[in-house]
Amino acid sequence: KQTLLPLLREEKSSFIFPCKPAVQRPELQYMIIELLKCIPLLLFLLFICGLDHFIFNILSIIQHHSFIEYSYQTSHHLSVNVMGTSLMAELLRSTIGALNTSFDTDVQTSNLVCLPQPTGMTRQQYLNTFLPLGALALLCVVQVYPFRLRRAIASFYFPKREKTRVLFLYNKLLQQRKNFLYLQRGRLARQARQPPGLGTLLLLRCRQRWPWLRRCLRRGCALCGTRETPQHQPCPNPECVALYCEGCW
DSSP states (O other): OOOOOSOOHHHHTTSOOTTOOSOOHHHHHHHHHHHHHHHHHHHHHHHHHHHHHHHHHHHHHHHHHSOOEEEEEEEEEEOOOOOOOSHHHHHHHHHGGGGOEEEEEEEEEESTTTSOOOOOOOHHHHHHHHHHHHHHHHHHHHTHHHHTHHHHHHHHHOHHHHHHHHHHHHHHHHHHHHHHHHHHHHHHHHHHHSOOOHHHHHHHHHHHHOGGGTTTSOOBOTTTOOBOOTTOEEOSSTTOOOEEOTTTO
């Protein structure tokens, strides 16, 4: 019976481990797609807030620079004096004298009532506008954790189906690992046929000449690329400079 555990480094990236708090690679793809869907809404809110601020500035300019105040003052004085002591003079004084008037007019008005009275949005109103969008983006990030419970819930209600799924996954992973090892062996064989590059030769020469530089000039695994540790195994062929980590070896 072939054993799959522990998984290879390339295989771990395609699985979701429920106990890991970090967002993993398969979940990251869906999370980014959900976050990208929030971008049109964010652009729409930015456009609306920018348009509101622009209109507020225009109305404020009109309010401050279009104010006109009118002042109207007039004075009217009418006095008719009839001289004489005759009967006609007395009659004229009693009739025309009623026309004597005197009044002053002082009227002040402005177009303040006709001017706009804009009111700008406060910081709290801007915050309340963007807060639902921030909550939506937060839910896009947090939703990956409840989604991990879907398999556990389905396995609780359908245990036979869960057993079939596990068996299918096991066989699929066996086939993938077989193909993976076959492809990697071919890739390493092609690399072995090629002469080592100048950088590789220079690295080996420096490591041989100055052993104290080995911590700084560490090589990587030929398969997964992990940095060199004491558990790494070199290729037994003296002509090969390949190095393998414990799992790949």
